[in-house]
Amino acid sequence: MWDEITLALQQSFSRVLSSFVSFLPEVVAMLAAVFIAAVIGAVARWVVCRILYGLKFDRRLDQWGLSAIAEWSPDHSPTRLLGRVVFWVFLLCGMLVGLAALEATLMPTMLARLIAYLPNVFVAILLLLFGTVLARFLARGVLISAVNQRIQSAGLLSVGVKWLVLILAAAMALEHLSIGGDILKLAFGILFGGIVFALALAVGLGSKDVVSRSWERQTERREAPEETPFQHL
Amino acid sequence: MAETYIQPLEREVASSDLGPADVAVAVTTYNNAATIGAVVRAVEEGLVGSFPGRRALLLHADGGSNDGTPAVVAAALADQSRLVRVSLASDPVRPAAPGPPTRAQALRLFFGVARRLGVRGCAFVNPDLTGLEPEAVGRLLLPVLDRGLDFVGPYYSRPRFAGAITTSIVYPLTRALYGRRMRYPAGGEVACSARLVDHCLSLKAWSGEGSRFATDLWLTNRALLGGFRLGQAWVGHRTTAGGGGDGAGSDLSHVLTSVLGALFSEAERNPQWQRIRGSEPVELFGTPEDPVPEAPGVDLTRSLESFRLGQQHLKEVWDKVLPPMTALELRKLARRSDAEFRLDDQLWARTVYDFLLAYYTRVMSREHLLPAFTPLYLGWLGSFVSELHDADQARIEQRIEELCLRFEAEKPYLISRWRSPDRFNP
Numbered sequence: 001m002w003d004e005i006t007l008a009l010q011q012s013f014s015r016v017l018s019s020f021v022s023f024l025p026e027v028v029a030m031l032a033a034v035f036i037a038a039v040i041g042a043v044a045r046w047v048v049c050r051i052l053y054g055l056k057f058d059r060r061l062d063q064w065g066l067s068a069i070a071e072w073s074p075d076h077s078p079t080r081l082l083g084r085v086v087f088w089v090f091l092l093c094g095m096l097v098g099l100a101a102l103e104a105t106l107m108p109t110m111l112a113r114l115i116a117y118l119p120n121v122f123v124a125i126l127l128l129l130f131g132t133v134l135a136r137f138l139a140r141g142v143l144i145s146a147v148n149q150r151i152q153s154a155g156l157l158s159v160g161v162k163w164l165v166l167i168l169a170a171a172m173a174l175e176h177l178s179i180g181g182d183i184l185k186l187a188f189g190i191l192f193g194g195i196v197f198a199l200a201l202a203v204g205l206g207s208k209d210v211v212s213r214s215w216e217r218q219t220e221r222r223e224a225p226e227e228t229p230f231q232h233l
Numbered sequence: 234m235a236e237t238y239i240q241p242l243e244r245e246v247a248s249s250d251l252g253p254a255d256v257a258v259a260v261t262t263y264n265n266a267a268t269i270g271a272v273v274r275a276v277e278e279g280l281v282g283s284f285p286g287r288r289a290l291l292l293h294a295d296g297g298s299n300d301g302t303p304a305v306v307a308a309a310l311a312d313q314s315r316l317v318r319v320s321l322a323s324d325p326v327r328p329a330a331p332g333p334p335t336r337a338q339a340l341r342l343f344f345g346v347a348r349r350l351g352v353r354g355c356a357f358v359n360p361d362l363t364g365l366e367p368e369a370v371g372r373l374l375l376p377v378l379d380r381g382l383d384f385v386g387p388y389y390s391r392p393r394f395a396g397a398i399t400t401s402i403v404y405p406l407t408r409a410l411y412g413r414r415m416r417y418p419a420g421g422e423v424a425c426s427a428r429l430v431d432h433c434l435s436l437k438a439w440s441g442e443g444s445r446f447a448t449d450l451w452l453t454n455r456a457l458l459g460g461f462r463l464g465q466a467w468v469g470h471r472t473t474a475g476g477g478g479d480g481a482g483s484d485l486s487h488v489l490t491s492v493l494g495a496l497f498s499e500a501e502r503n504p505q506w507q508r509i510r511g512s513e514p515v516e517l518f519g520t521p522e523d524p525v526p527e528a529p530g531v532d533l534t535r536s537l538e539s540f541r542l543g544q545q546h547l548k549e550v551w552d553k554v555l556p557p558m559t560a561l562e563l564r565k566l567a568r569r570s571d572a573e574f575r576l577d578d579q580l581w582a583r584t585v586y587d588f589l590l591a592y593y594t595r596v597m598s599r600e601h602l603l604p605a606f607t608p609l610y611l612g613w614l615g616s617f618v619s620e621l622h623d624a625d626q627a628r629i630e631q632r633i634e635e636l637c638l639r640f641e642a643e644k645p646y647l648i649s650r651w652r653s654p655d656r657f658n659p
Contacts, residue, residue: 062597
């Protein structure tokens with residue numbers, strides 16, 4: 001009886017050990033692939049950063065009006081951001097190779113799905129990037145115009161414009177990634193509609209006196225003789 | 234009516250029909266019926282009085298006015314044989330479109346006509362100038378004809394604080410950059426010699442397109458940088474009928490953007506200003522009259538409020554343009570009371586230079602950079618008016634001179650940063 005138990009245990013241990021031994025090279029291969037990819041990625045990141053620093057990439061990006069990218073970047077440096085992107089691309093490739101080493105049939109399926117999904121990711125990134133740049137540009141333009149018009153809540157106005165564009169860009173990006181589905185559209189519609197409705201209510205109810213006074217002033221100005229303004233130039 | 238229509242760049246024969254002329258005064262109009270009559274009368278009286286026995290013409294180009302401006306011009310002239318109408322459709326660079334002709338378009342055409350007519354001196358006057366004196370025509374053109382000058386710019390008598398953009402930026406910056414004391418570098422009423430006309434026509438590319446200010450500044454800079462002999466003439470009190478890009482009735486930020494854009498782009502295109510140090514006086518013809526009637530005053534509180542609002546909200550923009558010390562000084566200034574508010578000349582000169590540098594190095598979109606200057610200008614205006622509200626014209630002129638000298642003293646700072654924009658600057 002005891003011998004049989006010992007034999008069963010030995011057999012099961014031997015099976016586990018043999019399967020582990022047979023699996024070990026694949027694990028080692030996976031770890032090696034990830035490690036090598038990480039090393040190559042780190043080297044590539046260093047090279048990319050050196051080149052971009054040499055080209056004064058951060059400053060040039062700022063000059064081209066793409067300073068919004070700096071906001072997303074570590075230490076506000078788009079060069080470092082690109083370095084990290086390069087590193088993670090290499091690491092991701094290493095992980096894919098490692099996974100393929102673990103399971104030979106996994107790779108073609110995963111790769112095919114990944115490749116099919118990549119254009120969506122690319123378009124979503126572009127949308128986010130464009131949305132951020134546009135949001136920053138419009139927000140700054142609105143801020144400067146509002147300050148020059150002596151609007152006290154210029155900052156609030158600018159932030160409102162910025163977030164409106166950002167939310168729109170994020171919603172479009174998520175839709176491209178097929179995340180959220182109808183819920184996202186519905187949520188965005190409710191949010192956007194809510195903002196417009198709130199503004200309409202605010203102007204219609206809360207500010208009706210202001211609007212009527214402003215309208216009266218406009219009418220009076222048209223009727224009254226024009227006052228000579230100060231000549232700046 | 235003995236009007237003569239010529240298309241200067243297409244029909245050579247037309248100008249020969251007119252025969253040679255000694256001087257010409259050119260004016261461009263677009264719906265200026267209210268003011269052009271007085272301008273034309275003053276010009277004709279000036280031509281008759283200053284150039285007896287010489288053939289003097291009035292060149293007129295109209296941009297398709299619908300208020301009867303061409304008829305007013307003809308009616309205002311006593312001697313119709315003086316009138317030469319120039320067709321704007323003949324401009325090869327930009328054919329005429331409905332609406333007011335651009336200053337550059339008109340200038341190009343008038344220069345072409347002037348050369349074909351063989352005039353020795355050609356003057357330009359603005360159609361909406363209501364204070365033009367007949368003698369001003371002679372003061373502008375006689376130095377060109379009799380003293381051999383190539384460019385005579387205008388010198389106006391103005392109310393104490395009027396023309397604050399010219400006082401605070403245009404005059405000090407142009408003087409510091411190009412080294413000549415032209416009080417109104419983009420005044421509009423100018424006279425040019427045949428030599429300067431030929432020089433301008435020989436240039437392959439004309440910049441200065443856009444606003445009237447940009448073109449006038451471009452012309453002055455050609456005279457300043459081309460080694461031409463300069464002068465300035467007192468042309469009377471400057472009071473425009475409105476509009477005309479002088480800040481009257483139009484948005485200040487828009488005017489300021491246009492002025493700064495023209496000044497900065499000229500500095501960018503002509504880097505030879507880096508070799509110039511100090512400034513030389515420019516001879517003034519005529520004696521400016523005093524006193525000048527008071528103009529609408531500056532709302533001091535509103536100006537300073539605008540500056541403080543800018544300080545509150547545009548910190549992110551200004552911090553990109555200004556070095557930390559300058560930004561800190563401005564922040565301290567914003568906390569002062571209206572009575573104690575004084576924008577130091579050095580701080581102002583450096584601020585203007587920093588914006589010029591930011592324009593040159595493109596630290597941000599120029600569409601954002603230039604309008605962001607408006608609160609700073611209003612801060613300067615508030616400080617200037619607050620300091621000199623009781624001062625007479627002589628004291629104000631003295632104060633402007635001090636400001637200009639400060640701009641000249643700070644020029645090495647501009648040159649140093651222009652040449653090494655990346656160097657750390659506290």
